[in-house]
Amino acid sequence: MEIANFGVEEWLNVYETQATLDIAQSTIASMTMSELMALSPDNGTQFYQDLAQQKMNYGAIEGSEAFKQAVSELYQTVNSNQVLQTNGATGANLLALYALVKPGNHVITMFPTYQQLYEIPISIGATVSYWQLDEANNWVPDIAELKKLIRPETKLICLNNANNPTGTVISTELMQAIVEVARTVGAYVLVDEVYLPLGEGQQTTSIADLYELGIATNSLSKTYSVPGIRVGWLVANETLTDLFRKYRDYTMICAGVFSDQLAVYVLQHRKQVLARNRALVQRNLEIFKAWVVQEPLVDVVYPESVSTSFIHFKEIEDDEAFCKYLLKEYGVLLVPGKRFEIPGHARLGYCAPEATLKKGLAELSKALRTY
Numbered sequence: 001m002e003i004a005n006f007g008v009e010e011w012l013n014v015y016e017t018q019a020t021l022d023i024a025q026s027t028i029a030s031m032t033m034s035e036l037m038a039l040s041p042d043n044g045t046q047f048y049q050d051l052a053q054q055k056m057n058y059g060a061i062e063g064s065e066a067f068k069q070a071v072s073e074l075y076q077t078v079n080s081n082q083v084l085q086t087n088g089a090t091g092a093n094l095l096a097l098y099a100l101v102k103p104g105n106h107v108i109t110m111f112p113t114y115q116q117l118y119e120i121p122i123s124i125g126a127t128v129s130y131w132q133l134d135e136a137n138n139w140v141p142d143i144a145e146l147k148k149l150i151r152p153e154t155k156l157i158c159l160n161n162a163n164n165p166t167g168t169v170i171s172t173e174l175m176q177a178i179v180e181v182a183r184t185v186g187a188y189v190l191v192d193e194v195y196l197p198l199g200e201g202q203q204t205t206s207i208a209d210l211y212e213l214g215i216a217t218n219s220l221s222k223t224y225s226v227p228g229i230r231v232g233w234l235v236a237n238e239t240l241t242d243l244f245r246k247y248r249d250y251t252m253i254c255a256g257v258f259s260d261q262l263a264v265y266v267l268q269h270r271k272q273v274l275a276r277n278r279a280l281v282q283r284n285l286e287i288f289k290a291w292v293v294q295e296p297l298v299d300v301v302y303p304e305s306v307s308t309s310f311i312h313f314k315e316i317e318d319d320e321a322f323c324k325y326l327l328k329e330y331g332v333l334l335v336p337g338k339r340f341e342i343p344g345h346a347r348l349g350y351c352a353p354e355a356t357l358k359k360g361l362a363e364l365s366k367a368l369r370t371y
Contacts (some may be wrong), residue, residue: 002124006115007339008165008347016297021330021360025349026164026308027194028257028277031225036262039269044256046246047265059257062235062245067260069232070267075216076209082241084248085255087264088227089194092217096190097156101126110141112165114192117158124331126155135312138301139166139205143177159206162195165310165340165347167303169197172205180213190215194232197221198278199305208235215240216335222307224266224273237254243333277351281305284357287348297368307351310337312344316371319346321362325371330363 016022016101037044062068063085072078086092093116103108103125109118110266111130129149133139157178161170170178175191182189193216200243207214219232234244256261266273284306292300296314303309316322320336323346327333337345350357 001031001123002121003195004115006119006176006339008335011232011335011339012344015327015333018327019333021356021363022333023349023352023357023360023364024333024335026347027222027227027349028225028280028307028351029353030227031273036226036266036269039272040265042246047261050239051261054257054261056257058254059260061106061250061254062174063255064260066264067267070264070313071235073338074218074267075206075235078208078235082208082235082238084244085260086217086219086232087252087255088230088232089192089217089219090232091252092219092232093117093190093192094120095234095244095248095251096152096215096217096236097124098251099244100188101114102155106151106153106229107145107156107158108149108154108187109158110163112163112238112342113158113160114164115340117160117190121158123157128142131167133163133166135301135367139163139168141170141174141178143181145180147179150181150185150187152185152318154182154185156188157182159189159191160195161191161207162197162304162306162308164192164195165308165335165337165345166301167195167308167310168301169202169204169304169306170321172186172203172210175205175207175210179207179214182213186213188215190217192368193218194222195306195308197305198223198274198281200262202305206235211239213238220263220266223277224270225277226262226266229255229262231255231259231263254334268301281351284350284352284354287345287357288361291365295365295368296330297365301351309347309348309350310340310342311348313346313368315370317344319343322371323365326367327365328369330367332360332363334364
């Protein structure tokens, strides 16, 4: 089995430790253990007492019941038996694709998106059709184009909501329209939902609550600001979950008792985490917008209160060469658009710590003029 290099992950693996101003990440500024423990009235005393008594064994293989119950509460129609703990959302996506896609299957994927969602099906031997997002349409998927791509034999539709790298959100209304198309041929719909829109009044609904053949993947890495514990999950109907259990035994044992305990803690305090992150997103988005307005060499379709944006360089053709120059001369890290197969752009993670964002944008403006 052959598979293409994973553009964005390969780039970050090589360059992220070299950056002094990292505005490439799509996580909302990661929280420290001190910040996390401050969420509880006892400043984490009980958490650490429980941890001190915890044997460092495997723990619950699929995730503790406390974890599965906490995850199920994020949905309207899901019970804990429909939840499987995974190694981040990448582990959840891998599990779903590995279990469902067979050689010769037809898969539709939005594009651009997280590369895993189309390269894994290709590597298995599936035929992949690309549902192209158009920048001129604000990167919003066009349902008419999906209807042209769907076939009687289509097995799976892969989506990313909100979209990485563009920050575009699929509304509940549009997702319902996608479901209706999928239902006509009995296709599964896999949605990577790691980016939760944090704007006021935004209407999005998990695929797990909209479609009987929907598969939702998610994690604590982006919206919940704790990528370091590598905990994610997959949610589907109970028949599918049983299928995924079989394949999961070959791809993962467990997350481990520490990661599970901290994941439960974060989910139990999710209202506080989301309040912190909502304020950070809104504040940093205003800083980012103000920079774009005064920067004539860049434009962007603004993200919808999601922690990733995809800037367009007006005068730079080789975005990867520029990003290497930017890192070497100014210490600023972006992800080149070429790593998403969309040249002339770059992913800019504006939800870095505020000081990092401000300094990074200022240095980016300098680099645009000296390159």
